[in-house]
Amino acid sequence: MTTPVQDLLTLLDLEDIDVDLFRGAQPDSERARVYGGQVAAQALVAATRTVDEGYAVHSLHSYFLLPGDYSVPIVYDVERIRDGRSFLTRRVVARQHGRPIYYQTLNFQRPEEGWEHQDVQPEVGRPEDGIDMVELMRSRGAEDADALGKEWNAIDVRYLGNTRHGLPDHPVHQAQAQMWIRVKDRLPDDPVAHLGTFAYASDISLLGASLAAHPADPRTTMMASLDHTIWFHRPFRADEWWLYDQWSPSASGGRGLSLGRVFTEDGTLVATVAQEGLIRPRR
Template sequence: MNSAQDLLQLIQLKQTEDNKFQGFSKSVGSPNVFGGQVLAQAINAATRTITNGRILHSLHSYFLEPGHLEIPIVYDVSVVRDGGSFSVRRVTAQQHKKIIFILSASFQREEEGYEHQIEMKSNIKSPDELMSWTDLLETYRDVLPSRIKGFFEIERPIEFKPTQIVNPFDEKDLPPFTDVWIKLKGDVSNLSRSDKQQILTYISDYNILTAAMNRHASKANWNNTQTASLDHSMWFFRDFDYDDWLLYSIESPNTSNARGFAKGNLFTRDGVLIASVAQEGLMRPK
């Protein structure tokens, strides 16, 4: 995958029965299915059962089992409620009749109301000043550890520009936050609001546990620590476009009991808050 259209093709599911859908997987460098893919596909399934024009405003999910890359995933949607303003759907994802993931999603009709938002950090470097993952690979290919180089070499439909480049050989603890600019590759015109939300859900599972790992970087790294997404929640606030960079600003308030907790906010380049994310992930020393 190297474009927005490739990603949309992956997210778009095949309907097999009423409220039942099937999806396939693409690797992002892990031996298991990427959590962001399952999230986005589950939201695609839930959205396909919404017939009243309501818009996704929140999701809450749990990852129960690792997904196998070669086995199709079956998504079964339950229509929980269609009320006067809100519609709720529950989605289970299965492989070989074993549930690997569950999700609840709520959709709301558009309404007018009070508004406020927090401000985006003012001291963040612009994406024009920063190196992307692609730039880092091209510049440091000969000195990067093999696992990091292999991860960077995988084609992705998204370009990432971290605001701080961390030397993996430094082995020193860092502040428990990370800020990453993100941008879709390829044609991003004519995306529906639902398309944009599903893509953003996919992207939201990237980078988030890095903030929790940073605080323990003198001891913990991706080679000696078993990591996995345990749960994932997301709230959507405003419509947006992918024609410019978005900032994913993440912090980790806590790690304990071999789990790391992180939360993030997604802003447009001009500071409009479009969504918030929270995730707890496994961080188990091997």
């Protein structure tokens, strides 16, 4: 009997089917479309397989083109755009049924010394002060809460609140959300395991921040990720608590933009995430 974390690592362990061509398995899911964090994480792993160990990913930028289908595997085709002495660039296209469903471009860098500064972590409650994310979704009537709870079973999410529920008014940000996240069990020391599982979890609730300033009912609101970007600033472990400090600077035209800063428990800023997505009443 495997654990949910072992199942997640298996999901991210792609099959090599040809040079720079990989196949990703699918989990047993009751949802209608593939979870975006899964596709982003599998594409990151595929790109990493084509890069020398002396380089580390520092950014990825991606677009979700079509809903993924859980009934068939996803094929990831990696293109080697540039191999330089300091930086490498890869482009990944994810395909199903002969059509692209997702594009990801990644940049890798050979680690080097440089100037350092970072934002200060906001004052927030501890992980034990938070509410289980899936339980919160169930209480608010989210239709796919049970299916997501099964799919996210390897991830521990402790929700601290948002602008309408639990967080104080902010002088600048009109829409906020904050939560602590970690992979539930200890991961191997392989950096790819931490990068992949973090990318998987980074899609959790990000669009929710863009709805935090509005009386939107999850049962009557259509939400879909359009793009997803991650900048990796410093190494960290995905199996130790990290704060996901999210806010939405703008929503308009049926789209919401959300940004997220990722801090470890000691206050180190390790990543920044951005996502724009569809947020509109169901028609």
